[in-house]
Amino acid sequence: MENAAPTTDWADRTADLLEAVRTRAPLVQCITNTVVQNVTANVLLALGASAAMVDVPTEAGPFAGVADGLLVNTGTPHAEPLAASLEAAAAAVVAGTPWVLDPVAVGSLPVRTALARDLLALRPTVLRGNASEVLAVLGASAGGRGVDSTVGTEDARDAAVAAVRADAVAAVAVSGAVDLLVAPDGAVRVANGTGLLTRITGGGCALGAVVAAFAAVAPGRPLDAAVAATAVHTIAAELAARDAGGPGTFQPLFLDRLASLTPEDVVREARITTDTAAAAGTTGGAAS
């Protein structure tokens, strides 16, 4: 922890952005896999955002131009959502809609891997995935096994730093036991969370939508959005886990906590540290 800086400002900014999400209720378009569509929508609604799963061609592009944020997740890349993904991402770029790429299980699986790289070429606002997925989509490894990562978040650090420095993406959110958020202006670790997020489906996929919601209310501040989304998601999960009897009761309690989480909860519970080594001395504060 020799690189740990005080967390006060990150926690405060996270609390402010949580209030902004609730006040503005950003409309987040989600093109995501059919396994997690329901939980993704429920997470956004619990948070105070609005969700619309517009994922057919000819609808997806125009909608991305009016939505406040966009999530593209490659989990079940059937022909129609695949075409809709590319159409929506391109329209988001034109309209300036912030968008998140979640390259689920990218690596050896050919359809989603080609799709994720095509999407990456459109330069997402935030790339979010587990370490194996991030490494695979950035061309730095062959990917994990199925949807699970086979490496830790720190293993994806160098590739993420290189990607943001090359401006391939504005920020990278690497999910894991400790989440790693990387942007040109700094790197941040969020240590909140619970193992129960890996015992339910959508624990990570829904976070991609939360990042899009926060990016919608933090224009030009992708690192702030990624940090705040990750902290809110994992703090709510951590609090829910305290009352849960297992992965089943965890899910409704998690949604309740997302809905009731206060700025005070965020400031009290946040375990956010700036990684001063990653960004040549810049601090998280520079991102605000």
Next chain:
Amino acid sequence: MENAAPTTDWADRTADLLEAVRTRAPLVQCITNTVVQNVTANVLLALGASAAMVDVPTEAGPFAGVADGLLVNTGTPHAEPLAASLEAAAAAVVAGTPWVLDPVAVGSLPVRTALARDLLALRPTVLRGNASEVLAVLGASAGGRGVDSTVGTEDARDAAVAAVRADAVAAVAVSGAVDLLVAPDGAVRVANGTGLLTRITGGGCALGAVVAAFAAVAPGRPLDAAVAATAVHTIAAELAARDAGGPGTFQPLFLDRLASLTPEDVVREARITTDTAAAAGTTGGAAS
């Protein structure tokens, strides 16, 4: 509330129809969006009905001929369910199977808007949606933003009355804080409910399936079916909300309440009023 009439007979009829659903366990075919398929099936099963999501072409039409009711929801109009929707609705008309059209997010989105109008031309038994969706599919406005309504239920009243008088549809169910149910023989308001229904995905979409289940046991009485379905759905939700800690715990409690709701609960909790102005002096009683 100057138009309010006594609610006793509506509540009694609702209680009777709830018993009929449980006794007959109607088989409801659902062609609905992938976001809410799970919760829609669970709501039907909790209610005592049976659910079958038969949504591929060549299967959907023949099945609509043997099912007791049909729901067509335009939420994720991919090519196969789109074709299946038209096939099923046409077969339902031929077979006399009551069917419900739920025009999710119709308005500016082209695929679903064209689909919903093609479906409307087949004359659904009940058209159910929020005010923006109802106005948009009836050609009276450009629709809401995403899946959310931008106007109140009363704003859709004139268009709904005109549609049922023109026999474009047998009944219209406009969902909102106070639900408005309209048929040629009268208009009814149901004031039950909870804001939590708008904080979960499927709160409205599942109601479309419930309307189909009630229509299946109330042949020729679309207003009764729409009122009873709306009242049962919103009363169960209202009771569940009393015990819920938020939108997460609300969902399982809502299903529990749907399963355990008694006729006495319905009569005690129902806030149903006849809108005597809407239908030139006819009363709800005339519909039975």
Next chain:
Amino acid sequence: MENAAPTTDWADRTADLLEAVRTRAPLVQCITNTVVQNVTANVLLALGASAAMVDVPTEAGPFAGVADGLLVNTGTPHAEPLAASLEAAAAAVVAGTPWVLDPVAVGSLPVRTALARDLLALRPTVLRGNASEVLAVLGASAGGRGVDSTVGTEDARDAAVAAVRADAVAAVAVSGAVDLLVAPDGAVRVANGTGLLTRITGGGCALGAVVAAFAAVAPGRPLDAAVAATAVHTIAAELAARDAGGPGTFQPLFLDRLASLTPEDVVREARITTDTAAAAGTTGGAAS
């Protein structure tokens, strides 16, 4: 119950296999209907297995070669998952990956019925369904009504015994109030369970995935896998039902119980009996 044999060894083997699933965390590929994808993944994760819904052509086959188990469920047979199903099953056969066929609502519905018979021709490790589905896919009846069985498990006994003796499939799992598991070396009944499993969607479909997870850790022992999966699934459900207020709260409690179920729970609660008549005097013990 004149055919009932002591259950001790079946319960012990079930407890051992539960421990094996948790230790090895088999990766189960699921090509299943969109209604139950979420609950299926959550059941596998709660159990300690890993889930991946890889259901697009060109990805599904190669993945079946590296997955530990495969479930193919015919519930929503759209063109892409249909092609993926055949590709994955063929690859599983070549690779020796154990796989389960769940012929949801097979019978009068043409697309899934043709698909299920094509899949059956590839000889699944385990065929799992309700009695109507098992009879229909084996060509012995016209099927049930929608997704519900119209006959009891015992009605499917002769057809199941004939199928395994003809080596059409290694084992058959007929789900119902009392589950019937049939293999060439014996037949077994599992009497655990709760009616609430029929009041939620996916109660049976998710069991197909659980069978695949157990088959993954019991190579060459399909009857053991089918018995253990059925017992674990229905015991967890039975324990959850004791605390549930209805079908809604049952679901999270069921997942909690799957996650927390101990070998001692299994041995204490299991109601497993060998059907000595079905297999000409062989006993369940011969299968281990």
